[in-house]
Amino acid sequence: MKLIKINPENPETAKIEMAREILRQGGTIVYPTDTVYGLAANIFHEKAVLKVYQMKKRLKNKPISVCLSQIQDIKTVAQLDPDLENIVQKILPGPYTLILNKKDNLQSRVTAGTDKIGIRIPNNVICRELSRKFPITTTSANISGHPSPTSARKAQKELDDKPDIILDSGPCSDGISSTVVDLTVTPSRIIREGAGMEKLLSIIK
Template identity: 40%
Template sequence: MDEAVIQQAVQVLKRDGLVVYPTDTIYGLGADALSELAVERVYEAKIRPSSLPVSVAVCDIEMLGAVACLDETAEAFVDRFLPGPVTVVLKAKSCLPPALTGGTGQIGVRIPNHPVALALIRELDAPITATSANIHGGPDPITPDQVHVPHDFLIDGGVLPGTPSTVVDLVHRTILRPGAKVEEVGAFLGALE
């Protein structure tokens, strides 16, 4: 991926703009997850009910630990499944805008296994929102022309795999949304009991 494209996208994010970016699953709608204004814009663009949380993407375990509370089980899970198509739900730390948690006090976090997404987060040096680049309830976009949500910048990553991430609540050790790698995740959680 062209370094200039990443830099352009980062400049948009720094101004509370919305960037559509490729991940290892589908196209995501990225905004600076530490900016209340940017997070508000994500909800508006997606026409997403404010009671529904929005996940964030981070580039490594250190950044994950900065936004969410990790215990030994969560660390073992993260070591096993991330980077990859799995979102972990953990207790959110207070640095995140409350809107992201939808009033739950918990945050979904993923480390996408995609060089563009990781470069974007690393360059911004902050987590970005990791919600699908669609109107709430609409189909998940796997090509740029399927993106119909308002945005300021789009990074074309071609055709993406299309299977959404598996969402795992590590606080209650349950699978909230089956997706990619769901069997492996289920086996890991089963082994904890």
């Protein structure tokens, strides 16, 4: 597994394209987000998604969230009515995982057979560039139940040489996992408290 330094504010185009091609072909990479380091696979490549579960030793009945590049991409994988879109516009990009009703084009392995999907659009240019051509998985780069890695070196130690490459942009800015909020119910329900809680509560109250 190669550890590749990448500029956090102006990521080198060649490095992004190289990483994206690995993902397109069914590989896996570790990458920085605005919260912790994540583990990426092309969500439309079933064997690649299975690799993510195997690397993390994650139970198959636990869904994996999806990273997208921009808000308009949400409608390609999830249902987003005008009221929900108004909320989304106020908080994304940001340190949130939004639970939405999925569209039928998502493979059941990503959603663990449920009718919902977790959506992330991090405030991090690297992962938004990586997911510009197709959605990628965004699950912490660690063994399930272990602390989420806040640096590339911690992710490397956790996952050994299993991912194809690690993109290292330095420590993550937040250092704690995203806040997870279920927007499929009324009122919206906080599933996991994490980064950005105060802002989220002021919007969904």
